[in-house]
Amino acid sequence: MQTLGIDHAMASFIWLCGPITGFVVQPCVGVWSDKCRSKYGRRRPFILAGCVLICAAVTLVGFSADLGYMLGDTTEHCSTYKGLRYRAAFIFIFGFWMLDLANNTVQGPARALLADLSGPDQCNSANAIFCSWMAVGNVLGFSAGASGNWHKWFPFLMTRACCEACGNLKAAFLIAVVFLLFCMAVTLYFAEEIPLEPKDAQQLSDSAPLLNGSRDDHDASSEQTNRGLSNGHADANHVSANSRAEDFTDAGSNSNKDDVEAFNDGPGAVLVKILTSMRHLPPGMYSVLLVMALTWLSWFPFFLFDTDWMGREVYHGDPKGNASERKAYDDGVREGAFGLLLNSVVLGIGSFLIDPLCRMIGARLVWAISNFIVFACMLATTILSWISYDLYSSKLQHIVGADKTVKTSALILFSLLGLPLSITYSVPFSVTAELTAGTGGGQGLATGVLNLAIVAPQVDLYT
Structure with missing residues (x-):
């Protein structure tokens, strides 16, 4: 974003699209996938559509600088021009928001498909496998971010409007598109679904956990x-x-009949039904939603400012400072990406420990312990910031760069947070699937409602 001249303060506004689309899209897509009568199944059509949108959005984001140049942005070389490129920025923001919408379109049906294919006794194992594959994706993504040599391996991606950082982004995104298309093809081919019959769809609507007022x-x-x-x-x-x-x-x-059903399944009607029928939640879901909201209230600041914290607080860099300060900031951001890479490795390892831990001490206690770990790690980041600032201020000459001990401690913190993150990605969804398993369906809707507890603190943070 900053290479296009977008101010760092605008990041929160741009990221605000995520919770907005999550609040609207996931519950609606959940309901629609629960009642979809396609011959290809209930979930797979939405997964296909979402993946295609992701590929298009990623392409727009990666090539936003070139598209802006073609549409009339400055002709000055990107290495010297530091101002705002309006057309490129607009394309970037549009693609970024489109990417959020597409991600929300895929996540709900993918989680619901996992719950459909696994029985109630296999929810923890299935979500652990899902979490492990998320870790693999994170490792690949953060590996791409930690490396600054993509533009050297694919020099043809650099243009007059797109310098090194932009070339790195292009290459990483294009490779991500290839991986996504491959994984999508495997999922669509091997995840067989039985098409939903019309009478089953009607029964599902009446017996869904949140919309069972008609059943009453x-x-x-x-x-x-x-x-x-x-x-x-x-x-x-x-x-x-x-x-x-x-x-x-x-x-x-x-x-x-068709007109009434179309009206009842519209986005506005779905949201009204969800919000007005929260009293029909299974008893345990209220606790799940509350804990989920409080948990993500601590996770989102970490996701939004983790690499920036490393660049500013640990490396004492400044993206708008002199050359040495900008270099220190970039080094810190790359080091932060490496820390997130370690976080993802621990995330993948921790995903295989979730099921044994839940069987041993129970899912609720596992989730509670993970939240205490998050609290301790977040507190440690504040302490590290104080220590780093004191060490920096105590020097006669403020040498820009990171103290080795502080940097190592920060990387350890990033790594440790991978364990509670694996639990957060898995246990709440397993509990939700178990609570709604005997309702005759509605896994997509239940996952969408759980997402409301995730996006609520996100909206509060970004506004």
Whole structure:
């Protein structure tokens, strides 16, 4: 972003699209995938559409500088021009927001597909495998970010509008697109789904964990009907009248059935249903949502400022300072990316420990311990900042760079946070799948509702 002249303070505004799309897209996509009647299955069409959007968005972001140059941005070489490139910045922001929307389109159905394919007793194992593959993706991504040599390996990606940092981004994104398409093809081919029948879709709508108000009404009406039965025999006139009424109702409703269903499945209707039917949540879901929101309230600042913290607080660099300060900041950002790489390695290792730990001491206790670890590590980052500043201020000449002990401690903290992160990525979704397993479906909707607890603190942070 900064190579396009976008001010660092605008990062929070740009990142705000993530929680907004997450608040709207994931619950809606969850409901639509629960009721999708495609012959290819309920989840796979949404996974395909989301992956295609991700590829398009990543391409827009990577080539935003070149596209802006073609549309009339400055002709000055990127190595000397440091101002704002308006067209390139607009394309970058549009692609970035499109990427958030696409990610939310994929995540809900992917999690729901995992819950569909695994039984209630396998939720922890399935989510651990999901988490381990997320770790593999993170390792590859942060490896790309930690290396600054992509432009040397693919020199043809550098142009007059796109210098070294931009060339690195292009190369990493293009390789990511290849990996994504390969993984998508494997998922779509091997994850077989049974197409949803129309009657199953109606049953799912009535028995979904959040939208079971209609089921309650149906039970109440059935109870009233049963009151008309005496000694196991129904009154003939009562049965005949009910039959005629049902025939009349069916004949009248078939003509506008599709219109009503389309209205009920619209984005606005879905969000209204979700927000107004929170009282129908399974009892344990309230605790899950509360803990999830508080947990992510601490994670999002780390994700947003981790590499920036390394560049500014540990390396004492400044992206707008002199040459040595800019270099120190860039070195710190790359070191932060390396720390996130270590974090992802621990994340992958920790994902295989989740299921045994949950079986040994219970999922709730595992989740609680992970939150205490997060608290201790976040507190340690504040202490490290104080120590680093004191060491920097105590020098007669403020030598820009990182103290070796502080840098090593920061990398250890980044690594340790991988363990609670693996639990956060896995245990809440396993608990949600278990709580909604006996509701007749609705895994996509349940995952979307759980996402509301994630995006709520995100909106508060970015605003």
